[in-house]
Structure formats: C-alpha cells, structure tokens
Amino acid sequence: MTQSSNWLNSLVTNPWFVLAISIISVLGVIITVVNIKVKRPCYAIRSVGIIEDIASKSKLLEMYYAGHKIERLTVTRIAFWNAGNETIDRKDIAAADPIKIVLSSGYNILDVKLIYEKDKVNQFNFNFQSGNPDVILNFDYLDKHDGAIIQIVHTGEDSKNFEIYGRVKGVGKLRLVSNELFSKGQEISVAIFSAATAVISSVLGTIINSINNIGVLYTANVIYIIIIMTSVLIIIWELNKFFFKRIPKEFNIFKDEYWGL
Numbered sequence: 001m002t003q004s005s006n007w008l009n010s011l012v013t014n015p016w017f018v019l020a021i022s023i024i025s026v027l028g029v030i031i032t033v034v035n036i037k038v039k040r041p042c043y044a045i046r047s048v049g050i051i052e053d054i055a056s057k058s059k060l061l062e063m064y065y066a067g068h069k070i071e072r073l074t075v076t077r078i079a080f081w082n083a084g085n086e087t088i089d090r091k092d093i094a095a096a097d098p099i100k101i102v103l104s105s106g107y108n109i110l111d112v113k114l115i116y117e118k119d120k121v122n123q124f125n126f127n128f129q130s131g132n133p134d135v136i137l138n139f140d141y142l143d144k145h146d147g148a149i150i151q152i153v154h155t156g157e158d159s160k161n162f163e164i165y166g167r168v169k170g171v172g173k174l175r176l177v178s179n180e181l182f183s184k185g186q187e188i189s190v191a192i193f194s195a196a197t198a199v200i201s202s203v204l205g206t207i208i209n210s211i212n213n214i215g216v217l218y219t220a221n222v223i224y225i226i227i228i229m230t231s232v233l234i235i236i237w238e239l240n241k242f243f244f245k246r247i248p249k250e251f252n253i254f255k256d257e258y259w260g261l
Helices: 003-012 015-034 179-209 216-243
Strands: 041-051 063-065 068-070 073-082 100-103 109-117 125-127 134-138 147-154 162-165
Touching: 041 162, 073 162, 100 147, 109 125, 134 147
Parallel strands: none
Antiparallel strands: 041 073, 063 068, 073 147, 100 134, 100 162, 109 147, 125 134
C-alpha cells in the first residue's frame, strides 16, 4: 500500500475526522428540514432625501408639495416578497395584524405608488387615505420571489421613520433584510465558498495525483472523501442562501441610484 493510501486510511479512521463528518451530517439534516416547504415573508427598505430642512436655508424660501407646505422631502422604497418556497395566500395574513407600513408621528405621507410588481396575477395593491400615517398592503397570493415595490413620498428623515407590521399565519412577523446585508453578506458568502472550493480542490488534486497503486479499500476511501467534500460544498452553499438573504434579482429598480417622483 502506498504512502498516500496509508494517509487516506488514517484520515478516515481519525476520530476528529469522524466527528467532523458527524457535524456535517447533522447540518445536512438541519438544512433539509429548513428547506421543507416554508413561507418566508421578507421586506427591505431604502430612502433617498430629495430636499433637506428648507427653513434652515432661508426664511424666505417655502416649499409646497401637492398643496401641502413642507420642510423636507424624502422618497422611500419598500420591497416586499416571499423568500420561501411555499405560497403565501391572502387568507394567510392575520386579519387583526395586516401587512402595514407606518410612518412615525410628526411626519406626513404625501404620495404612495406601486412602482414594480413581479407578477400582475398576484394582484398586489395598497390602501391609503390622505392624512393617514399608514399604508396597508394587499395581494391575492405570492409564490417564491413574488412581490412588489412600493414608493412613498413623505416628510420624514429616512427609513428609520418607518415601521413595518404584519403577521403571516404559521410564520409570525416579517423579516427585514437590511441593505448592508446585500453587499456585506454577498462578499462574505462568496469568500467562504471560494475558499472552501479552493481547499477541497487542492486536497482532491493531491489525492488523485498521488494514486500509484489503487486497491479496493483505497478506491472506496477516495470515493468516500469525494462524497463528503461535495456535501460540504453543498452545505456551505445552502447555508449561504439561508443566512444571506438577498432581494430577488428581478427587483433591480429597488437599487436604482436616481429616483424620479
């Protein structure tokens, strides 16, 4: 038996290696459970200040929007979508706690519009009455990655002036996906996946290149290692998708730098 064969046999019988495989197996079970049909309502919010604090710039300067005198003008976009793989139906929304966007007291909502809808069949719409501080979202159903983007023109300062409420039966509260998570999460997950791929490829390359005398046991061990390492990559990829939620790629308008009113 060659030196590489001895090394491989000692690896698969090493208690630490067995422990690592056990942990990976447990993670695999967890991921399998996580990927069972689940509803996962998510939202993201982003604001852009159009005009800031008019009064401090000039006492002679006044600004009006649709007949309303204002001191500040901010545009906020709120993306709402189903990140899960089970359909969210209209009847899944708790009647006592509908999906609602609420602006902090002391500020006013000036205008609301639906600027993007993934699929018009979802019948995404909203209820808003002038003078009220809230917007209620409605839809018929949302399949995976179905959703919409609402644009709100208001006198608040930024996204922190908004609260998103609502409860989906069997899920609970909505999950916020922060803008920072979009960039930092992607960078971290790509780095981890790339590093894992490089290490695994290097190990496999070493094993394959050192094969001189392949016995039955050695061949079985090589196959075993390949299966385990492939499983590691799959688990890393699935964990990446679970922990680093991203806004669906179709929602590109949410990330636009220029926002027209």
